Amino acid sequence: MSDEERRDSLADQAAAWVPPWDRPSTPTPDNTKVPPDESTPPPDEPTPAPQPDQEDLGRKVPLQGPEPSKVTGEAGAGEAGAGESGGAGDVPRRQSAGRRRATVAPEPAPEMSDTELRGALEAILLVVDEPVSELVLAQVLEQPAERVGPMLDEIAAGYTAAGHGFELRRAAGGWRLYTRPEYATYVERFVLDGQSVRLTQAALETLAVVAYKQPVTRSRISAIRGVNCDGVIRTLVTRGLAEECGTEQDSGAFLYRTTTLFLEKLGLNTVDELPPLAPFLPDDVEELADATR
Known part of the structure; x- marks a missing residue:
């Protein structure tokens, strides 16, 4: 093709060119993709649907939540998750547990038999270095003072009746074991060992x-x-x-x-x-x- 013919064909093509907005629209199949033309303006964006009013939303749409049986009864996964995350739902549970622990009364100490009480009192009186009151003995043994007092009287009477070389008597507001006066000579000889500790x-x-x-x-x-x-x-x-x-x-x-x-x-x-x-x-x-x- 000569140069002249080429110029004529380009002129014919330019004269026959139609802008895209003047071209007639031809239907295309659904599965056919038409590449967008850069010169074609973008179609208008669709208008968003109106959002319902919050009051209407709360009136018309029911709230989604756990079933009543799971909230009040079963300790399901929702409760476990709330407890692990430290949410507000776990606070009442901890508070109620604390109240339950605070209201639990301590178990009373088991009541001792007379034989066991007598033995415990004698063991304590053997190691004390000063008279001990009935109240202190009752607190240590976790027994009522009404039992400790009569038992001490009974022990003292038993020592006297048996003729032991020691006796249990009340002194300085408490109870303590003492040697009997009739054996004071032997005790003094053993303790003093010839040393005089008498007051002037x-x-x-x-x-x-x-x-x-x-x-x-x-x-x-x-x-x-x-x-x-x-x-x-x-x-x-x-x-x-x-x-x-x-x-x-x-x-x-x-x-x-x-x-x-x-x-x-x-x-x-x-x-x-x-x-x-x-x-x-x-x-x-x-x-x-x-x-x-």
């Missing part, structure tokens, strides 16, 4: 003043005895027979009183059981004391 006359006099005048200051004791008693007071405190119990309000001096060991040594329950001192004192003892103060 000055210590005995000072201890008597403390016992009958307690609480009392050292100056008061010295005034009653007529001599300085500071060293004797220190001896009594070291032996555990006297102790400090506060200070006097006016002078600020230390006050002294007898101890539980003092009651044990004398076999007394309280200081009220001390014998009356009035028959052994002169009539003007208070005037003498005031004069020397």
Whole structure:
């Protein structure tokens, strides 16, 4: 083909060209894909369907949820999932479990038989180093105090009836085992082994003043005895027979009183059981004391 003929054919083609928007639409099969033409404008986007109102949605569409039997009865997968994720549904369950644990009352201790109670009391009394009260024994054994008291009386009566070399008696507000007075000579020989631990006359006099005048200051004791008693007071405190119990309000001096060991040594329950001192004192003892103060 010559150049002239080629120019004529291109001119004919340009004259016969029709724009795409002027071309007639021809139906195409469903399975035939027509490549989009770049010059063709995109079709209009479809208008979205109107969304229903929230009130109508809540009125017309029922909420989806677990069946009532699963919510109230079975511990299904939904409950397990809520518990594992720590959601709000797990809180009431933990709270109710806590309330159940708090309301469970402790089981009472089983009641001991008389034989077992007697043996337990004897075992404790053998190891105590000071009188122990009925209340403490009842708390340790987890038994009512109404049973412990009569049982201690029964044990004490049994020791006395059997003629043992020891006895159970009440002293300093509690109970403790003691050797019998008729065997004191042998016990003293074994314990002392020739060593004298007796109190001096000055210590005995000072201890008597403390016992009958307690609480009392050292100056008061010295005034009653007529001599300085500071060293004797220190001896009594070291032996555990006297102790400090506060200070006097006016002078600020230390006050002294007898101890539980003092009651044990004398076999007394309280200081009220001390014998009356009035028959052994002169009539003007208070005037003498005031004069020397």
